[in-house]
Amino acid sequence: MPLKVSDIGEKRLIKRILKKSTKNIFNSSFFDELSIKSMKDDAALINFGDHYLVLTSDILFKSAHFPEEMIPEQMGKKAVTVNVSDLAAMGADPIGIIVSLGLPKNMLLDDFDRLIDGIIDGCFEYEMMLIGGDTNESNELTICGTCLGIVEKDNVLMKSGARDGDVVAITGLLGLAAAGFEVLFNNLELNSASKEVLLSHALHPKAKSKEGILLAKTGSVTSATDITDGLAKEIGELIESNSGKIGITLYEDLLPIPEEVLEVTEKIDKNPLDLILYYGEDFELLLTIDKDIFSQIKDKISLYKIGSVTSSGKMIMVCKDGTKKILEPKGYEHLS
């Protein structure tokens, strides 16, 4: 039987594209060594004097990305947020976004207006412009955002660069969005304060844009990525980007898992670590930071240390009982 795209999954599809796309380099003044490397990163870097222009694109389909409970404003804002999160992971300041829409013919004009309001609200939040777009007819609502940002060359953050001994840190609590989706999918009853926190993270996520820019400027962040596809998968990416020359050890008792998440996993009888490590949808940044500077940075930006960079070549978790286990870099993968 001939292979289908779902037989190999998103990651290997992207690798097939990269293999073809880097064969010929055109306009080489715009593409230096880091630009070529960035094609495997959260966003593409275009060489521009002292700066990199940073370009990233995400395409969202209603059936796959927007739960029934999501209102049009939230869909529009999420389409902006997923793009800004990729820029934040490179330390880039957002300039503007261009949005191409596929609209079902029978979509209510009022829902369209509300969707655009959500996009504009996202632009306002991240202090950038909606600079253009395209609308077409499609069977299901489709939002493709492409975001342009800028970062000083000296400050750019990449997935590669972590060094043995660096602190591994995260910009926020883990599992809130995943728990929020579980609340929706299982129709769970919770006290209203907890429910609000969880649903807000699931339906109305925020990118850590200011944090990414500030962290990049410290000059002490050695690598970074966002964890929207899951913490374990992204830690695997940091290891792979260093050609497996580093390892990362996580400490279970350092993982910042809020009470609301534990409340949900207890109700649905799941291990909270499954939500934390493999679910994705947390719009937080994962960072490796010079260990001598970490506490200084932590004074200025809210960060949680969750582990250390090692030379083991592996992702290891030190459990609460002191035992160690090797983690697999799995997570949310499209088309698999």
Next chain:
Amino acid sequence: MPLKVSDIGEKRLIKRILKKSTKNIFNSSFFDELSIKSMKDDAALINFGDHYLVLTSDILFKSAHFPEEMIPEQMGKKAVTVNVSDLAAMGADPIGIIVSLGLPKNMLLDDFDRLIDGIIDGCFEYEMMLIGGDTNESNELTICGTCLGIVEKDNVLMKSGARDGDVVAITGLLGLAAAGFEVLFNNLELNSASKEVLLSHALHPKAKSKEGILLAKTGSVTSATDITDGLAKEIGELIESNSGKIGITLYEDLLPIPEEVLEVTEKIDKNPLDLILYYGEDFELLLTIDKDIFSQIKDKISLYKIGSVTSSGKMIMVCKDGTKKILEPKGYEHLS
């Protein structure tokens, strides 16, 4: 009954977006007066020293944009070409494209590879890089390309700027792509040379990228756009962009309609002018050019004069029999 998006059509939807998006201007060093104006143009201009960065996005869906006869390589290349054509209309040199894909789960891996080959082939043709992308699962094949280009500020071409007396010109023959689609849809028999020319324009169009860049550098092109949505509609855009202060008169006997197109319209009993004026899909540039410089430019770049800019505020066609008629700026409009 509440209004649906299909009740108002693409053009008015875009106007609704613009009205909201230009309320707050962020990062104003990147957005000058022309940038704000460009949001109604073929591509967005971002202010960058002596240059504008030029950004455009197009989303294509299999059911709406790719006829059955189109092979994967042609779909990939077309997705690149539609974007480059928008850059060409601004006089911009393409730097790179980022492509987000929605792939049906059961798409053959071989077809995926061929689609990417088409995208890479397009990048090669227009001498730019495929700089990144995203893949997701979707019900129908979806290709969203976002293309980045650059143009010197002094050279940028806009839809506005035409002056009374300018020559109206086009970069190539008219109606070939439309006739090609009619050949496909009506399964017409033609001699193989004609058929090849027509199908090549329908299935394998080429953007006038080099021509757009050269024309911009002449400094004598007063306005420009591409005519992929139809000649009459785009002439209407040039008039509207000048707040209706200009008109455009076309001369039927100047319209460059090739023999192959007439052969097709005769077979299907259609007026060739319908294909030329309202069908779209010709990847040619429509230009207004200083009348004193036109013949000099024509010596270097293949151009056809099709009319003149007037002060009538209207689009008028002088027919072969000498009568005049007013044309409506209709054409292909999505979601209507």
